[in-house]
Amino acid sequence: MDFLRPDTFAEALAVKAERPDAVPIAGGTDVMVELNFDHRRPSALLDLTRIAELREWTTVDGRLRVGSGVPYTRIIEQLGAQLPGLAMASRTVGSPQIRNRGTVGGNLGAASPAGDTHPVLLAGDAVIEVASTRGTRMIPAAEFYLGVKRNALEPDELIAAVHLNATPGPEQFAKVGTRNAMVIAVCSFAIALHPAEKRVGAAVGSAAPTPRRATAAEEFLAGELDWAAPEPLLDSVKRRFGELVAEAASPIDDVRGSAAYRKHALAVLARRTLGWAWQDHLGKEARECA
Amino acid sequence: MSLTPAELSSSVAGGIGASPQRPDGNLKVRGEFAYASDLWHEDMIWGSTLRSPHPYARIVSIDLTEALKVPGVHAVLTHQDVPGSNLYGLEHKDQPVLAVDVVRYQGEAVALVGADHPETATRAMKRIKVEYEVLEPVVDMETAADDTPLHPGGNLVRHVPIRRGDQSPTADVVVSGRYEVGMQDQAFLGPESGLAVPAEDGGVDLYIATQWLHVDQGQVASALGMPLDKVRLTLSGVGGAFGGREDLSMQVHACMLALHTRKPVKMVYNREESFYGHVHRHPAVLHYEHGATRDGKLVYVKARIFLDGGAYASSTGAVVANAATLGVGPYEVDNVTIDCYGLYTNNPPCGAMRGFGAVQAGFAYESQMDKLAEKLGLDPVDVRIANAMTEGSVMPTGQVVDSAAPVAQLLKLVKDKPLPPVSTTLDLRSMPGGVSNTTHGEGVVRGIGYAVGIKNVCFSEGYDDYSTARVRVQVIGGELVALAHTAACEVGQGLVTIMQQIVRTELGVQRVTILPMDTSIGNGGSTSASRQTYVTGGAVKAACAAVRDKLTKLAGGRELSEVDLADLVGDDVIDETVEWRHRATEPLDPETGQGNAHVQYGFAAHRAVVDVDVELGLVKVVELDCAQDVGNALNPQAVLGQIQGGSAQGLGLAVMEEIQTVGGKVRNPSFTDYLIPTVLDMPPMSIDVLELADPNAPYGVRGVGEPPTISSTPAVVAAIRAATGLALTRVPVRPEHITQT
Numbered sequence A: 001m002d003f004l005r006p007d008t009f010a011e012a013l014a015v016k017a018e019r020p021d022a023v024p025i026a027g028g029t030d031v032m033v034e035l036n037f038d039h040r041r042p043s044a045l046l047d048l049t050r051i052a053e054l055r056e057w058t059t060v061d062g063r064l065r066v067g068s069g070v071p072y073t074r075i076i077e078q079l080g081a082q083l084p085g086l087a088m089a090s091r092t093v094g095s096p097q098i099r100n101r102g103t104v105g106g107n108l109g110a111a112s113p114a115g116d117t118h119p120v121l122l123a124g125d126a127v128i129e130v131a132s133t134r135g136t137r138m139i140p141a142a143e144f145y146l147g148v149k150r151n152a153l154e155p156d157e158l159i160a161a162v163h164l165n166a167t168p169g170p171e172q173f174a175k176v177g178t179r180n181a182m183v184i185a186v187c188s189f190a191i192a193l194h195p196a197e198k199r200v201g202a203a204v205g206s207a208a209p210t211p212r213r214a215t216a217a218e219e220f221l222a223g224e225l226d227w228a229a230p231e232p233l234l235d236s237v238k239r240r241f242g243e244l245v246a247e248a249a250s251p252i253d254d255v256r257g258s259a260a261y262r263k264h265a266l267a268v269l270a271r272r273t274l275g276w277a278w279q280d281h282l283g284k285e286a287r288e289c290a
Numbered sequence B: 001m002s003l004t005p006a007e008l009s010s011s012v013a014g015g016i017g018a019s020p021q022r023p024d025g026n027l028k029v030r031g032e033f034a035y036a037s038d039l040w041h042e043d044m045i046w047g048s049t050l051r052s053p054h055p056y057a058r059i060v061s062i063d064l065t066e067a068l069k070v071p072g073v074h075a076v077l078t079h080q081d082v083p084g085s086n087l088y089g090l091e092h093k094d095q096p097v098l099a100v101d102v103v104r105y106q107g108e109a110v111a112l113v114g115a116d117h118p119e120t121a122t123r124a125m126k127r128i129k130v131e132y133e134v135l136e137p138v139v140d141m142e143t144a145a146d147d148t149p150l151h152p153g154g155n156l157v158r159h160v161p162i163r164r165g166d167q168s169p170t171a172d173v174v175v176s177g178r179y180e181v182g183m184q185d186q187a188f189l190g191p192e193s194g195l196a197v198p199a200e201d202g203g204v205d206l207y208i209a210t211q212w213l214h215v216d217q218g219q220v221a222s223a224l225g226m227p228l229d230k231v232r233l234t235l236s237g238v239g240g241a242f243g244g245r246e247d248l249s250m251q252v253h254a255c256m257l258a259l260h261t262r263k264p265v266k267m268v269y270n271r272e273e274s275f276y277g278h279v280h281r282h283p284a285v286l287h288y289e290h291g292a293t294r295d296g297k298l299v300y301v302k303a304r305i306f307l308d309g310g311a312y313a314s315s316t317g318a319v320v321a322n323a324a325t326l327g328v329g330p331y332e333v334d335n336v337t338i339d340c341y342g343l344y345t346n347n348p349p350c351g352a353m354r355g356f357g358a359v360q361a362g363f364a365y366e367s368q369m370d371k372l373a374e375k376l377g378l379d380p381v382d383v384r385i386a387n388a389m390t391e392g393s394v395m396p397t398g399q400v401v402d403s404a405a406p407v408a409q410l411l412k413l414v415k416d417k418p419l420p421p422v423s424t425t426l427d428l429r430s431m432p433g434g435v436s437n438t439t440h441g442e443g444v445v446r447g448i449g450y451a452v453g454i455k456n457v458c459f460s461e462g463y464d465d466y467s468t469a470r471v472r473v474q475v476i477g478g479e480l481v482a483l484a485h486t487a488a489c490e491v492g493q494g495l496v497t498i499m500q501q502i503v504r505t506e507l508g509v510q511r512v513t514i515l516p517m518d519t520s521i522g523n524g525g526s527t528s529a530s531r532q533t534y535v536t537g538g539a540v541k542a543a544c545a546a547v548r549d550k551l552t553k554l555a556g557g558r559e560l561s562e563v564d565l566a567d568l569v570g571d572d573v574i575d576e577t578v579e580w581r582h583r584a585t586e587p588l589d590p591e592t593g594q595g596n597a598h599v600q601y602g603f604a605a606h607r608a609v610v611d612v613d614v615e616l617g618l619v620k621v622v623e624l625d626c627a628q629d630v631g632n633a634l635n636p637q638a639v640l641g642q643i644q645g646g647s648a649q650g651l652g653l654a655v656m657e658e659i660q661t662v663g664g665k666v667r668n669p670s671f672t673d674y675l676i677p678t679v680l681d682m683p684p685m686s687i688d689v690l691e692l693a694d695p696n697a698p699y700g701v702r703g704v705g706e707p708p709t710i711s712s713t714p715a716v717v718a719a720i721r722a723a724t725g726l727a728l729t730r731v732p733v734r735p736e737h738i739t740q741t
């Protein structure tokens, strides 16, 4: 097995074009597990950790561009205020060691239905910037996840960055696991309120073959919320929202939990996170009026 | 005259009662300690094991041709290459070293490969062609006895009946229940590993992580068809055991490969293989009926207990005896009818794990005590205290408990501790679900639960349970130093520290070297049954006494405290070896289960405080306080460590730890899905340690390691019941049980 170590992104893209079977490795927290279990025997590993560009974040046209190689720890520490949803999801990933190495790019590359950042990226209308020597593509998160551990990358492409709203509305992320830390999601949920556009983003994780948006729930809620004169939400609205989120899922019974539990838990998470997000929104409105 | 230890040790630090540093502590903390998986030898090759993918199948044929062709392969071996007896086992020789014509569990060893690289071995293994005829597995322990016989004598490994008092009793109040315990794993962090080196005399030297060198030695020698003195074992660095290393794993396999290839052979299981490579805790189904008076005094207990031993017997027989004899818990009950069965099935083999039968029974009888309290409208602690055994109480076996049994006191201690406040600020780390942000207080209900448990210490039922210790003193560089040698395994619990402490106290010698544990000295017995401080500690103490007698003779009438010991010893070497036994026990009567079967009893009580998110079914254990009697805390810090660890393992069984099987197949053989508690799951503990000396035991010690594992599980579950109002008759309790989805 070859271990290829490009210093720049351009070089990495050239290598990937030449050797599309080379497996990129960022934090390695998924790749090394797969190698260890002998699930995968690549002819080459393409190490991305020397590429400074991938480890930076910048503001581009009022949007935040977060390099695919920024580890979770830095997202939590440096971008927590700007990207609350992504930071919350990052905080739930693995253990401190895993968060020091693991990256959003790696989460996207693995495209596991249980990956924690996916619901946040979906709810927050993230756009994934992918690149090859042929050029750059901007793929909306909703079009990125194609199947269980399958994403929209072409064999010669690498993930460069994710683009997110630099001044997002209230966001929440919650995940259920049967341990209080270091646990793979039994199911997860993210909500993002977009007050400027009077829209809602909502997405489920670990409850279908891919992470997915709960479109009916989003539309229902957008119609119910009074953005201009916000008031506390009716319980019936939260419940209906929860039901619609649960309906968006098509979970399975597995060793981590039953399908019925996953649906039940998603409804609870949806209700609660909506309450917290709306509370945030009420708080913000109140501060702006004062 | 002889001197009391206290007089000699007055000037020596780090004796008994202190908590000196472990000799291996710094190395372990720095990651420099050599575990068995770090073993290395010039010229060594690697062994790997081909395992059955089926829980039950007939082996039609095995074809090694392609595997042998792989360059770098030195040997591919099957049962035909086992030089001696192909059958081994702790209690029954029923388990093949390598499968012959049938496999009885998923993961059973079928063939071995020795190759110059682990990768080569894996590749060759994949080319071994085994044709199986898959059979319908037996997986239900309750019906296994009448199902397809998996072994010549049928599927009942052992039945222990207990009959005491009135066998058709009646009572004012009756509560009954059916309880289930899932399959827990020891989850030790250092996987099975060892290095076998062929010796010039035709024998073999095996460096190995195990819990019992001599029982391994006997089994390995028998499988190799060699006399004992040709099979020499040395303990390597052991990364935890908890019962999972009492049975053989790769011991014989590595030796076979080494003898066959005449090369040193290393074997290391990876995590997944480790889950198939050792026995687990017996899953259990327990039917209980408790009869009591209206004021809560127990009149009778009836129980039918099933323990799933899996494919091979391992220590099932002894586990059955424990579950039966300890089946009513630490309570006085005049009328007892218990039938406890250990069964063969095609599930993974089960054997020893911390708590050993007492854990399964403990979950059931403590659940019953709560049920009884609820039915009578009494406080659960009061009902327990009303029935608590004391010194002088009679066990269901007829055995009189002849040392401290402070059951009521332990319960009072945990009950009287201040309760934790309900936190008013939001810190996700203190919430059910932790930082996963599932609740900011919504749905969270607090519950409190209590439990107390009983465990036998040392080996029971007439077993000749002893340990051998050798202690030597000599002068090196003008200083009198000591050396202690046993075959008793240090598996992380701190026996090496205890041995040093005892020698310091007994001989007043500061510098005590612990020799590597090996089979060049006599049997040290098993590192299990909470017994090593008691038995090997007793042996080291006795060996020190023998050394002291020699010194006294040398002193020719002078008092030892008045002579310079280094001068006295001069160029002499005083070297004494002693075999030490605890008092004898008796077998159980096979019809009535009566007999003085146990050496000593240990007790612990817990109070658990939990916050349950009743809508999501997630649990945060807020507090898990414990009170335990340890007789004499020879090393207070190590005692606390055992209580914390045992409690954590019990918490794990209560809310997350289970090897899930379907049709005999393991669904979660990895730490991704076999979850053990993290620091956010296990709360800091307040612990009360009682030291009520047992006059029969050296220094009055009482085994420490297992009792906290027994009471912690039912205390946590009782607290979850208190928060949810649910019956919760199965552990681990899953979110599905709490949310009823």
Ligand SMILES: Cc1cc2nc3c(=O)[nH]c(=O)nc-3n(C[C@H](O)[C@H](O)[C@H](O)COP(=O)(O)OP(=O)(O)OC[C@H]3O[C@@H](n4cnc5c(N)ncnc54)[C@H](O)[C@@H]3O)c2cc1C
Residues within 6 Å of the ligand: A023, A024, A025, A026, A027, A028, A029, A030, A031, A032, A033, A048, A068, A069, A092, A093, A094, A095, A098, A101, A102, A103, A104, A105, A106, A107, A108, A109, A110, A114, A115, A116, A117, A157, A158, A159, A160, A182, A183, A184, A185
């Ligand atoms: C103990 C442990 C706990 C974990 N807990 C969690 C958890 O709680 N939640 C969770 O979501 N995940 C968890 N994971 C999985 C893993 O940590 C995450 O998926 C992480 O985001 C992977 O990032 P990485 O940089 O380590 O990826 P890597 O392992 O380096 O790569 C992952 C995949 O992405 C590809 N890849 C990486 N970078 C790029 C790129 N720039 N372009 C194209 N492809 C790329 C790789 O080829 C590979 O297929 C855990 C893993 C471990 C070992």
